[in-house]
Every structure is written in structure tokens, then in C-alpha cells.
Amino acid sequence: MRYARVALGLPIDEVFDYLIPEAYSNNCPVGCRVLVSFLKRNLIGYIVGISSRTKVSKVKPVIKLIDQIPVLNNKMLGLTKLVSDYYYSSWGQAIEAALPVGLRRGLAVSILETGLPAPFAPGDDAIIGNNDTSCEVIFLRGGSLKERVKVYDEQIDRVRKQKKSVIMLSPEVKRCLNILDLLKKNYPDRIEFTHRKENAKEDLRVWEKARNGSIDILVGTRSAVFAPFTNLGLIIVENEDAYGYKDERSPYYHAREVALMRAGLEKIPLILSSNTPSLESYYAVKRKKYTLVSIADKKIEEPKITIADMRQYGQRQKSKMLLSPVLEDKLHKATQSGKKVIIFINRKGYASFVYCQKCGYAAACDKCSSKLIFHFEEKKLVCNSCGLKKMLFNLCPRCNADYIRYKGYGIEKLISQLHLVFPQAKISRIDKEHPGLSPDFQILVATEMLFHLDYALSAEVVGAINLDNALNIINFRSSEKLYALIYRLKSLATEELIIQTAIPELFLAGEFINLELDKLYDAELKERSALRLPPFTHLITLKLRGKNLQRAQSSSTNLYEKLKTLDKRLEVFEPLEAIPLKLRGWFHFNILLKVKNPLSLTKLLKARLKEIRLPGVRLAMEVDP
Structure with missing residues (x-):
């Protein structure tokens, strides 16, 4: 008898044995999809091994073999296993992160014989579990997108002459389309674009073309790093510091790190690029691990x-005016001389806090522990965490008094004040609700959506309202993100960038005024080194959530007690309430771990977590949060 070792896309770190029926005994290769029964449900699984023995007494048979030709070759199995080990997820979850929705749903796929890799053989087990991910990494810094694409063209030409393929990653769909247009000038054929939000059948069509060798270049968002090329020769990661590369679902992978893994496993070069590199990449360049261009x-x-x-x-400030006299004066001069002004304010709505002055009641979300934000245009109270909307009230829900007050500010309040001060000016707005832009604007007020446009934008004067908030976020990357934000704002200004702040000591330093990123990064590295934070170590967040507050809290405390003495290489911090504590009806607690190398503790930590029972509480792990 032969048994298929099947990985399922469930948060269970096990590979399950299923009996291979006689009808499939001669053709049930590793890497194929199968339909199997699991806990009274029929699920799609992935064969990751074949065995002649099993420790299970009653083995269920494979219900159906979906593929005749494997959808996962040995290289992809090796990559997904490494992703699973590094990010502490199940192998099945890592496989499903690598496959398009159509394959996960069991849709038929057409793989040509000419597109097949070498068949999986017993000796290929060495590829699965291989953690040697050293490779040649080039870090490209500076220049515009067009200038960087010219550099990419040279490398793509070299790879295509070797009859190999290229993966080009970008964090946003709009930026991908811009890159696609630039690349098509030199490569009009055998190039495609993909992203997971498109139609499942279209996504599968592009996947088939990559697997069958019908294209040479694939441009896409983070999931494109798993493109099934059998002759991959180069991976390019544009804007490697962008947050869009981080997946927000298990296995919480970062496309840049997966690109490093894949390039190392397949022994191919990798190009990373950014004008504001992540501190991890900057440190790697300083240590000569990456070649700087x-x-x-x-x-x-x-x-x-x-x-x-x-x-x-x-x-x-007592009068609640958001504009400083400096910025207001610049606005007057700019509008009178026909110049354009951009004002950046990264807050939604009109007021960030609604309360009763008599009894102290504060409007909060029913499902979250977040305060509701007043949106003037909608005339509604909105939760920024879960999107819940409530009708505006004139009387206090608690004491029935009419002492309702609105505190704080957002983009709508700023626009209201601008209309009062500059009644004749043409004022435009860009945020998630208003993505369009009038070309004849004089003053543009924008949130972070400003950086996600598919066209270039600039103004003589750029103002930033209260960047101090960027440092108030409880995140060790806050300074790094602030530097990148100021760089992007400065790139929009042709004459002057005005930063309003209540902590001028921070911004008046010479390296800040001149935006000398290398000096700022070096200072940040010293702080990170002293505190043993990335890139000098790795962080892992254990995320616990439960419907009952006391149970979630006690479970997080119990888990901490069982892990704190697990291994000397692992530093475990006491559990803390997440921010927000309550989200969509679930109470969240986090336990932070520090480890030099996550792979060194994969087996030990996974084994210990299997032994721990957390009734009524769900656990997830995020590596490199």
C-alpha cells in the first residue's frame, strides 16, 4: 500500500496520511492537488510526499486526484516549506499563499508537457528543508522610476539571452501598471501582469502562462514572488521598503524576505531598490552583504x-486653528502669485473625538475599543478600526443632555478652515473617498493617498500638519517611517517644505533639515543595536484573541509562563493588551518574543505550542511584525 502525505491549508502544523486508491496507484505524483475528507468536510490538499508506511490505524482514502501533472514542483515545495518554517505557519498555509485562488478552489489547470520541470525524485528531498538562502543581491538606490527601469532593462536583457524568466514586484497595482507600460516599450511580447484581487480565472490564466513558459517577464504585487516559472533567472523588488509587501494573513510573509529565500534556493541574482531603504537593507549594504548601485x-x-x-x-492653538502663521503666510503669497500648494494631513474625518461635556460620555464603537470619528460629509460617526458607522446624535445617549462636543481634527476640519481663510481659492481634496483631482487646483489637501496616485504630482510649496503623530505610534519603526515620509513630501515640493511641529528640537538637527538619510539611519542603527531590535535580532508576535476578556487575558498569561524558560536563545516579554484591545468583538493580547534566528527555534517552538491548550482562544504568530 502507498500513502499520500497531504498538507492542508489549515492552521494545524501537521501533514496527514491518506491511502492512495488502486485507481491512482500508478499516477499520484508529489505536488498534485487531491480532494480528501477531514473532520466531516471535503477539503483540497496538496501531496508533499509519498510513503509506504503510516502510523495511523484507520487511514481515509484520497477521494479524488485533481491533477495529473503536479502544480507544485520540487523548487516550489522547497520554498513553501522554508516559508512555513520561518514564519511558523503550517506547510499547507504556505502552499495556499503561493497559489492563485482558482487552484485553491479546485479549478482545472492546463499544464503543457513542455512546461514540466524535471520529475520529483527521492533525492530532491534535499531541496525541501534546505535553508541555504545566500545569493547575489544588488541594491539599487536613487533615481526616478524611469531611470531605475533602464537599469532593470540591462539585467533583463542578460537574463533573457540565457532563456530564463524574470519576476518584477511592486507593492501597488497602479505602480505595477506604470512599470508594465515602461517595460513594454522594450518587451512588447511575452510579458504579463498579475495581482490577487483580479478575477480568479484571469489570475489562473497568467499562472498557467508562467508555468508553461509562455511568458518571460511577470510584473505583479507581492504574491507574484511565488510565480511558477521553471527557469527563473532574476527577481526584482521595486520599493522594497513599502508596507504593501507584508501579508496581513497567515503566514504573514514579507515578499522581500520570500524573494531572498527563493533567490537563494534557486541560486539566482536579486535586485532590491528604493530611495528610502528599509533599515534591514541599509544595514546589509553597510555590511557588504548587498552590492550598492x-x-x-x-x-x-x-x-x-x-x-x-x-x-x-x-x-x-486655543482658537483651534490648524495652520501656523508661517504656513498661512506662504499660502497667501502662493495663491496670489499663481503657485500651487499641497497640504498633507494624515487624519480622516472632521473631529477625532465626540463626547458629552456634562457626563463625560465618549462615543465608542460597539465592536471595538476605538473611539468613533465624526465625518462631516457623511454626517456619521465612523470607527477607523472596523468601519462601523453610526448615525449622529444631538442628545447624549447616557444622560440625555445636549452638551455634545467635537474635539480633535481631521482633513475635513482643515478644509473648512481653509475655505474661511481663503474663500476665493480653488481647494481640492485627495483621500480614500475622493481619489480624483481637479487639475486647476490652487490648494490641495491630502492624506497618504497622495502617494498612491498613478501620475506625478508636485507643487511649489508643501505643508505638513503635525507629523509628530507619526512618532506617537507604538512601533519601533516609527522614526524610520517618518524619515521616508519626509523624503516623499520633500520630493513633491519644488521650492519649500514647511513642517509644523510641537517638538522642533527633533526636526532642527542638521541632518534632518538637510534630510541626510544616511546619518539619520546610522543614528537609528545605534539605538536599535543598544536595544537589540531589528536588524540585530528578529521579533515574533504571538497574537491571542478571544470573545471573553478574562479568558483571553488568563490564556496569554499562562502561555507566557510556559514559554519564558523554554530556551536561552529566546527572550519572552510579558503579555500586553493590543491596540485596540477589542476589535470586531474579539479581545486581543500580544506576547513579544526576541530571537537571533527564527529558523533556529522552529521545531522547538512549534512543538511546545502544540502541547499548550488555550480553550476559547485563538493563537496566531507573526514573524518580523
Whole structure:
């Protein structure tokens, strides 16, 4: 008898044995999809091994063999196993992260014999479990997208001459389409674009073309890193520091890290690029692990950075005016001389806090522990965490008084004040609800959506309202993200960037005023080294959630007690409430772990977590949060 070892896309770190029926005994290769029964449900699984023995007394048979030709070759099995080990997920979850929706649903796929890799053989087991991911990494820094694509073209030409394929990653769909247009000028044929949000059949069509060798270049978002090329020669990761590369579902992989894994396993070069590199990549360049290639900036006059100290305008702050006299004066001069102004404010709505002045009641979400934000345009209270909307109330729900007050600010309040101060100006707005832009604007008020447009935008003057909030986030990457944000804002300004702040000491430093990123990064590395934070170590977040607050809290405490003495290589911190504590009806607690190398503790930590029972509580792990 022969048994198929099947991985399922469930948060259960096991591979399950199923009997291979006589009808499939001669053709049931590793890497194929099968339909199997699991806990009274029929699920699609993936054969990751064949065995002649099993420890299970009653083995269920495979219900149906879906594929005649494997959808997962030995290289992809090796990559998904490594992803599973590094990110502490099940192998099945890693496989499903690598496959398009159509394959996960059991849709038929057409794989040509000419597109087949070498058949899986027993000796290929060495590929699965191989953690040697060293490879040649080139870090491309500087230049515009067009200039970087010219560099990519040279490398793509070299790879295509070797009759190999290229994966090109970008964090956003719009940016992918821009890259696709630029690449098609030199490569009009055998190039495709993919992203997981498109139609499942279209996604599967592109997957088939990549697997069958019908295309040479694939441009896509983070999931494209798993493209099934059998002759891959190069991976390019554009804007490697972008948050869009981080998957928000298990296995919580980061496409840049998976690209490093795949390039190492397949022994091919990898190109990373960014004008504001992640600190991990910057540190790797400093240690000569990556080869730095810089594109010289064109000699243009740099916009100056002006710091507006909001502490000098106490009376103005009492009047709730959001614009400093410095920025207001610049706005007057700019609008009178026909110049354009962009004002950046990364807050939604009109007021961030709604409360009763009499009894102290504060409007909060029913499903979350977040406060509701007042959106003037909708005339509704909205939860930023879960999207819940409530009708506006005139009387306090608790004491029935009419002392309702609105505190804080957002993009709508700023626009309201601008209309009062500049009644004749053409004021436009860009945020998630208003993605369009009038070309004849004089003043543009925008949230972070400003950086996700599919066209270039600039203005003579750019103002930033309260960037201090970026440092108030409980995240060790907050300074790194602030530097990148200021760089992007500065790139929009042709004459001047004005930063309003209540902590001018931070922004008035010479390296900040001149935006000398290398000096800022070096200072940040010193702090990270002293605190033993990435890139000098790795963080793992154990995420616990439960419907009952006391049970979730006690489970997190019990888990901490059982892990804190597990291994000397593992540093375990006491559980803390997540922010927000309650989200969509679930109470969340986090336990932070520090480890030098996540792979070194994979087996030990997975084994210990299997032994621990957490009734009524769900557990997830996120590596490199």
C-alpha cells in the first residue's frame, strides 16, 4: 500500500496520511492537488510526499486526484516549506499563499508537457528543508522610476539571452501598471501582469502562462514572488521598503524576505531598490552583504525645509486653528502669485473625538475599543478600526443632555478652515473617498493617498500638519517611517517644505533639515543595536484573541509562563493588551518574543505550542511584525 502525505491549508502544523486508491496507484505524483475528507468536510490538499508506511490505524482514502501533472514542483515545495518554517505557519498555509485562488478552489489547470520541470525524485528531498538562502543581491538606490527601469532593462536583457524568466514586484497595482507600460516599450511580447484581487480565472490564466513558459517577464504585487516559472533567472523588488509587501494573513510573509529565500534556493541574482531603504537593507549594504548601485541625482535646486514651532502660537492653538502663521503666510503669497500648494494631513474625518461635556460620555464603537470619528460629509460617526458607522446624535445617549462636543481634527476640519481663510481659492481634496483631482487646483489637501496616485504630482510649496503623530505610534519603526515620509513630501515640493511641529528640537538637527538619510539611519542603527531590535535580532508576535476578556487575558498569561524558560536563545516579554484591545468583538493580547534566528527555534517552538491548550482562544504568530 502507498500513502499520500497531504498538507492542508489549515492552521494545524501537521501533514496527514491518506491511502492512495488502486485507481491512482500508478499516477499520484508529489505536488498534485487531491480532494480528501477531514473532520466531516471535503477539503483540497496538496501531496508533499509519498510513503509506504503510516502510523495511523484507520487511514481515509484520497477521494479524488485533481491533477495529473503536479502544480507544485520540487523548487516550489522547497520554498513553501522554508516559508512555513520561518514564519511558523503550517506547510499547507504556505502552499495556499503561493497559489492563485482558482487552484485553491479546485479549478482545472492546463499544464503543457513542455512546461514540466524535471520529475520529483527521492533525492530532491534535499531541496525541501534546505535553508541555504545566500545569493547575489544588488541594491539599487536613487533615481526616478524611469531611470531605475533602464537599469532593470540591462539585467533583463542578460537574463533573457540565457532563456530564463524574470519576476518584477511592486507593492501597488497602479505602480505595477506604470512599470508594465515602461517595460513594454522594450518587451512588447511575452510579458504579463498579475495581482490577487483580479478575477480568479484571469489570475489562473497568467499562472498557467508562467508555468508553461509562455511568458518571460511577470510584473505583479507581492504574491507574484511565488510565480511558477521553471527557469527563473532574476527577481526584482521595486520599493522594497513599502508596507504593501507584508501579508496581513497567515503566514504573514514579507515578499522581500520570500524573494531572498527563493533567490537563494534557486541560486539566482536579486535586485532590491528604493530611495528610502528599509533599515534591514541599509544595514546589509553597510555590511557588504548587498552590492550598492547608486543612480546619481540630477543637479536641481533642492527645496528648503522650514520648521514651524507650534509652541510659539499658544493663542492660535486655543482658537483651534490648524495652520501656523508661517504656513498661512506662504499660502497667501502662493495663491496670489499663481503657485500651487499641497497640504498633507494624515487624519480622516472632521473631529477625532465626540463626547458629552456634562457626563463625560465618549462615543465608542460597539465592536471595538476605538473611539468613533465624526465625518462631516457623511454626517456619521465612523470607527477607523472596523468601519462601523453610526448615525449622529444631538442628545447624549447616557444622560440625555445636549452638551455634545467635537474635539480633535481631521482633513475635513482643515478644509473648512481653509475655505474661511481663503474663500476665493480653488481647494481640492485627495483621500480614500475622493481619489480624483481637479487639475486647476490652487490648494490641495491630502492624506497618504497622495502617494498612491498613478501620475506625478508636485507643487511649489508643501505643508505638513503635525507629523509628530507619526512618532506617537507604538512601533519601533516609527522614526524610520517618518524619515521616508519626509523624503516623499520633500520630493513633491519644488521650492519649500514647511513642517509644523510641537517638538522642533527633533526636526532642527542638521541632518534632518538637510534630510541626510544616511546619518539619520546610522543614528537609528545605534539605538536599535543598544536595544537589540531589528536588524540585530528578529521579533515574533504571538497574537491571542478571544470573545471573553478574562479568558483571553488568563490564556496569554499562562502561555507566557510556559514559554519564558523554554530556551536561552529566546527572550519572552510579558503579555500586553493590543491596540485596540477589542476589535470586531474579539479581545486581543500580544506576547513579544526576541530571537537571533527564527529558523533556529522552529521545531522547538512549534512543538511546545502544540502541547499548550488555550480553550476559547485563538493563537496566531507573526514573524518580523
